Amino acid sequence: MEAISLSKTTALTLHKEQLMKMQDEIGHYTEMTSHILQTHTDHEMAALGDLLPTELKATLKKVENVPFTPNQSSDIHVSQSTDSLIQELTIFGHIMDSAPCPSQSTWSSVSVAKAKGLYCIKVESMTSKGERYPYGGLQVKAELRSKSHDGAVVPGEVEDHGDGTYTITLPPQTAGPHQLLITMDGQHVQNSPCDLDVRRHHQYNTLCDPEQVIHCSCPSCIAIHDSGDICVACCKNHCIQVFDQAGQQKRTIGSRGSGDGQFNHPYGLFIKGDVMYVADSCNHCIQKLTTGGQFLQTFGHCGSGQGQFSIPTFVIVDQRDRLMVSDRGNNRVVILDQAGTWLLTINGGSHAFNTPRGLVLDPQGNIHVATWGCNSVKVFTPDGTYVRSYGDAKLPTGIVIDEEGYSLVIMSSGHCLSIFDPQGQKIHTVGNLNFPQGVMLDPKSGSLYVAISGADTVLKCSV
Numbered sequence: 001m002e003a004i005s006l007s008k009t010t011a012l013t014l015h016k017e018q019l020m021k022m023q024d025e026i027g028h029y030t031e032m033t034s035h036i037l038q039t040h041t042d043h044e045m046a047a048l049g050d051l052l053p054t055e056l057k058a059t060l061k062k063v064e065n066v067p068f069t070p071n072q073s074s075d076i077h078v079s080q081s082t083d084s085l086i087q088e089l090t091i092f093g094h095i096m097d098s099a100p101c102p103s104q105s106t107w108s109s110v111s112v113a114k115a116k117g118l119y120c121i122k123v124e125s126m127t128s129k130g131e132r133y134p135y136g137g138l139q140v141k142a143e144l145r146s147k148s149h150d151g152a153v154v155p156g157e158v159e160d161h162g163d164g165t166y167t168i169t170l171p172p173q174t175a176g177p178h179q180l181l182i183t184m185d186g187q188h189v190q191n192s193p194c195d196l197d198v199r200r201h202h203q204y205n206t207l208c209d210p211e212q213v214i215h216c217s218c219p220s221c222i223a224i225h226d227s228g229d230i231c232v233a234c235c236k237n238h239c240i241q242v243f244d245q246a247g248q249q250k251r252t253i254g255s256r257g258s259g260d261g262q263f264n265h266p267y268g269l270f271i272k273g274d275v276m277y278v279a280d281s282c283n284h285c286i287q288k289l290t291t292g293g294q295f296l297q298t299f300g301h302c303g304s305g306q307g308q309f310s311i312p313t314f315v316i317v318d319q320r321d322r323l324m325v326s327d328r329g330n331n332r333v334v335i336l337d338q339a340g341t342w343l344l345t346i347n348g349g350s351h352a353f354n355t356p357r358g359l360v361l362d363p364q365g366n367i368h369v370a371t372w373g374c375n376s377v378k379v380f381t382p383d384g385t386y387v388r389s390y391g392d393a394k395l396p397t398g399i400v401i402d403e404e405g406y407s408l409v410i411m412s413s414g415h416c417l418s419i420f421d422p423q424g425q426k427i428h429t430v431g432n433l434n435f436p437q438g439v440m441l442d443p444k445s446g447s448l449y450v451a452i453s454g455a456d457t458v459l460k461c462s463v
Contacts, residue, residue, distance in 0.1 A: 101128040104130055107182055119172055135164060136163065138184050140182070141155075142156035143181050168182070212247050220451055226273070229250065233267060251293070254278075260298065272317045281312060284302035285299060286323065316360065328356060333369055354374045366387060368399055370396035377420075391420055398439045415431060417436060434455045436452050437451045437453045438451035
């Protein structure tokens, strides 16, 4: 019995020492992890990442292999309390669960940014359990990548608030589609990367003197081709004149006449891709040509019925490729497809038109009609339902709407350009223009072009 008791005592002592050693190792890893999670020095994080997987697995393997008998042949069975060891393992596991988890971390979701402005993002670090990680010190980075051919990259400035939240400031430089990337300790946060639409931010109350003057005879409407060419409808010369970005004339499209590709007071002009649509007012039709001048198709002829126009002044094409025409002499807006099929007539109902002119679509797809004889802009849904009117306008002609929903309306008798906010409130007016007719915003550069028929010029301004 004494030999058995001695064997039992020796075995238990050895097992106790081994278990206590393992417990000390787990406790050491726990303290080390707690420290590094708060300090986050790069070399310590790297060292811990290499050490923990190997050492922790070895320690746990030892736990699994601890026998609870003095030797394999003994009939004496003993048990060792592992409560302290389990407690240490639980603490270690809790610390690991409380570590920051980039894939769970969130950021304030904003889908639109403004070029030349500051775009701010708030990032909140979270644990794998979805709880706020309350410490700073994480390596948070962000960048904005343009999807255009230049692929420009704008890095973000990060402010660490020390409580698990970060503020990122990005200054977008160009408009258009971008990709936003946000990483935390080298890993993407939730919903990163994502698409971001950067829109232009125009300062209409600081319109400067024209940076360029293009000379042409009685310009009425302007359209910008994807190449940057500036196309101008010139009523008096019965043609479309094409200029480069320097204002030098490149070519002339059309001449006076009633045949295909000939014009009689062309007033409205719209370009989509490499196709040009011309509101040929005194030929009472819409002509479709390539931007190189090749005739493609004619829509309509003189009259007041379906398929007929009376002095059409403006034409636009929507996202569904439908033509929208302000049929001035018939006091209506007509919508037709590319085959010339009559789809819809908008006459305003109780809000009837009186000499409709400029047409434009807002970001929601609503149709804004500059109604010359009503001294206002009337708004309709795409199916022709009246929405509202705005603007104490003075014989409005041309109109354009920017990405933010601001309307720029030409007032021909007021010799001015008025700017209205998305709610229809006038916020600014640029005066002393000599019978302005058309207005256009360059979708790429953001420059503003104004057709001044009384001065036979097109003005280019920075906004």
